[in-house]
Amino acid sequence: MAKDKNEDQDAPSDRSAPAPLERAPSFPTHPLRESVLGEVHARPFRPVCSPRVVLHYAFATSAEEANRDRSWFSDFCASQGAAGPAPDARYHVLPFAGGALSWERHTEFTTYTWDGPATSEGSFAPLPANNPFGSAFRAPGLVLVATRLDLLEATPDENWRRHYDPASLTVFNVEGRAALAATDFRPDGNGLTRFLVLNESMNEVQCGAVVQRLLEIETYRTFALLGLFEANKLQPEISAIETDLVDLSHRMQASADLEANKGLLEQLSRLAASLEAGAASSSYRFGAGRAYYDIVVARLKALGEEPVVGDLSMSAFLGRRLAPAMRTCQAIEERQATLSRKLARATTLLRTRVDVDLEQQNRSLLESMNRRARLQLRLQQTVEGLSVAAVSYYVVGLLSYLAKGAKDLGLPVPAPAVTIGLAVPVVVLTIWWTVRKIRAHHAEKSEDNPD
Template sequence: MATADGTAATPGIREHPLRESLLHEAHARPFESLSAPLRVSHLVVHTGTSGRAEELAHVAELCRELRVEAPGAEAGHFTLETEHFRLRWERHTEFSTYTVFVAGGESEPFASPALGAMPRRWLSGVPGELLAAVHVSLLRAEDIGESPSIIARYFREDSMAGSRCAGDAASVWTDFLADRDGFIRVLVLDRSLSAPQAGRLVQRLLEIETYRLMALLGFPLARRLSPDITEMETQLGTLMDRLSSVAALDDERNLLSSLSALSARVEQLMAQTNFRFSATAAYGTLVRRRLAALRERRIEGVSTLDEFMERRLAPALDTCVHMSDRLERVSRRVSRAANLLRTRVDVALEAQNRDLLESMNRRARLQLRLQETVEGLSVVILSYYSVSLIGYALRGAAAAGLNIRPDVYTALSIPVVAGVVALGVREVRRRVTRADGGLP
């Protein structure tokens, strides 16, 4: 970043590559400066997280039609100014807003909405699905009066909410009900607003309706999810009852398989709902912040906007939080039960392995004893036949005329032969043992 004369603002210090963009972020979407009388129409279009390119192309089409410069390919917001209207487009994470401003009053509030100044063909081609639609009429308070009985002509009286805002510089009225065209109506009566104040007030009112509808996207999901969570809680209770009574290893394995299947189902639901419920909580927080920024003061006999939201929006948000918490608790309980059962199965398997090893050790000891017995018998048998062969040889030699006593020499050869045979058998066993052990 450089100063006005082109020199570095911080000479000798290398700047972070994101520093300039971060400094500009706070001023990326400034408030409008508005003055009464004014008409505003606001559209909130749900596009998901990947609709930027299509929206930019559609905005660029309008710019070409009106012969104005189109936004850049990376733009996240854009304001188009014409002689008859001003259009402000803003791209958010999963939705976009189109806000139309038209200066001038009306014979009656909402009689000629600002949206009528836009090309109808272009409006019909806006990408995405319409979620929220608002008409705002900003008028001078002295031109219409602030009596609730007068204001009630434009709203349904049993649903009407209103309050003094911005330090009593304006009053705001609405019933949060859609008219025949599907638009929420908001009437702002300017008592002593400055242009920046009016811009901030209108922007906050539009954001309240925008974030209110975005927050409510999680409510139908929460209601659909409730029976599934109840079913999983019941199934988990049944499995836990079986866990306390199961004894056989095969039964424990089957139970572990059931718990694993339940855990997979829970995790699947959490993956499907986590983003929506997290977004609902975030949007709900934004609604409350925007309401607090209005600095409302009660008008006798009428609910404030904050009271209306607490009565209508808060229960829906609480339901989403409750369902998310229930799903999280089920996940933790299933995980604990699976870990407990897995530990039991591991302990049972270790006991089985220990018994198997002991049985193998007993068989090995018996085999060793049998082997030693066979070796002893082998030594006796081999020694017997060897001594017999020596005896035959000595008797043959005596018959041939040698002066020897065959019986004596045969008897003397017995310990020698037995020792040699025993050593030979032991050497053979040693070599076989080394070969089995993979030794050279």
Template sequence: MLQSVARGSFPEHESRAAIMAELHARPFLPLATPRRVYHFAFATNEDEARNDREEIERLATAHPGEAASDAKFLTMSFGAWELRWEQHTEFTTYTWSTSEGAQTPFSHPDPLRSGEIDFRAPGRLIVATHLCVVDGGHDLESLAALFNSQSLCVIGAAKGAAHVLTDFALDAYGFTRMAIRYNAAGELGAGRVAQRALEVETYRTLALLGLPEARRASPELRAMEREVSGITHALSQLQDARTNQDLLQRLSDLLAASEALATRTAFRFGASRAYHALVKHRLELLQETKEGEYVTLSAFLRARLDPAIETCNAVEAREARLSSQVERAITLMRTGLTFELERQNSSLLDDMNRRARLQLRLQRIVQGISTAALTYYLLGLSAFVAKGVEDAGWLPAAMTAEEVTALSLPLSILASWLFMERLRHLSKKAAKEEQVD
């Protein structure tokens, strides 16, 4: 019989709570019109992000608000101002908004200098955007007149419920300006359009961070490409061993430098592509439509953002191609050095064989001389013995000492040869025993 089991009794995956919370980590916030919004994004490293989280948590204890469970999203109230704080992988955003004085767009000075808002920057500033959200009572042409006509972009958004205007240019206070005219009723819808518009501005700026890195890397790449071209040309010329070693060392240093450059730029180029994809995604979510003769956000960014991303991609491809060229050159040079080494080893072995044959001939000559010397010595002893026997009268009358000496010559030669062969055999045996040891 099956028994019902309470959900709490099931063992849960350690990441289940974080996964469920991620879907609700950064909700769209209602945004009443009119509203003026100041959006800041700061580049933060690990230490800066940790310090900023501690600072924002201290603020949260003193001001009413609602924090996400992962502590990466927070809203707080400071009188007439609302703060939306978000922390991402490599940047942190502060978004301040208020309805006070929002009836006339872009009519207020810098709120930081005027003291309307005050906070500590957690890192280096990347994005500063002044966004004005107004209702449908504002004339679209009047709003368009507030921007630079040469770079003005105007789109319909959210299936005609809103219009978004921007020129992506800095004003006198260092803010890029955006305006949203929300034609329909609904604070949540206005907040959704505003957040997506601000994300487009944030992500397109972050995507462009790869372009300065690409420009810095290009001169280094050109110098490396010229060097590898010169080394490759030198490889086709006849070089001595010392020159080849120098070229191989230069190639090894060049490979290390190219890998270091690729490692330095890999994260930034990858991040630029990711942010570029997010820009396209947010533009799709805006559901933009063309408004009259105005340029759309997608068309403007395609003409300016896409070439920057392609530049990053081209530099990254050049880095990969350079590393491949250097590796091929190193392989080619090592192959040449291997062939040269094998040729030298072959020549050395030939010399050793010639020396061994010469040594063998010398050894045989020495052995022959030694045999002759030993035979002469034995023959002398035979003559001495034969003379003594003759003087003692022990020889037959028909024989003389000289005849006895002559007859002992073959025996002396045989004895000498056997003795030298024995010595050679013992020498070979001793050499084999040394090799075994």
């Protein structure tokens, strides 16, 4: 037994301290690593418990308005004795009035969401007087989304239905029938669309997830519908361009004059410029609308929505109203793209016709210039012949004066008439040869330097 005890003492003890972990190696860090890691945790579900009232506003903001709003919100947080958002933060939560005020900055809008204790267990009781959206609140831009959501414990009575319009009321179960939700998407007397969530068995995390998804559906479906009004605004312009293109196409068939084709080409260019201006101004709105609509569809699926017998579900309601609006935007985009291709083909065809007419005109002009050049060459040759005779005449005249002077001085020269007669052919040939050499020299220089 003693031996066994000694052996146990010699054996390594299981209670010995673990070896210290080696320090992880340090590598150069990508400048966006922190942002990427933080993005996964951005806008988390905040646990909430019932009864609770939630106020949610979304304001359309430009970059300048968003920067001013960040500065104001930082000052507001400081006035509450809390830190404001970081310079690059897009999400911040401020404890306020027994609840939390959430600030979020998006690409083209800014949202403020406050959740606090409800003043009553009944649905849509008067708002808490200490909510943050009073006279001290500064709206960062034009409000587009204003929503109130009441999270209450489920009750057997359905008195809450009196707050809604039966014609557009949607009622549905969420989270595997753990709660009942309802809305009619209509603003109340305060301009707030109303959502009601009656909690059966959801925990606080599930409540927070459902509340956030419902608010996101309301926000993104509203911003998605902005594309519909852009499409309605563009539709008359596109129809007018299509009509003008048909008219110009018929006129192109009957047009054979160069000036008329130039006029048609100018009109086509104006139509194309007008179409491209409209497409450029609407491309962002349509692209954003598609992205917002995809988010709405994703949030509806995440809700785990189940219809309630006898009531319209949210998916059915939005499917009948939001989906057609998105198809309208898509149809306008396709019309723009199709019309742009048609204008490009018509412009190319007409430009080709104009180019052919211009080439024909240039060919005629070149032929006319060639005829004129030949006439000038003949005239030049005639003038050259006359100039040989004229210069020879003057040179012979000078020689006659020389011969007469030499004779009068008694120099041994033939008679002036004989001298002049003998000099005439020599002078004429010499002048002709000289003029020919000069012309040949100029011809060689023009060939060497065409410019």
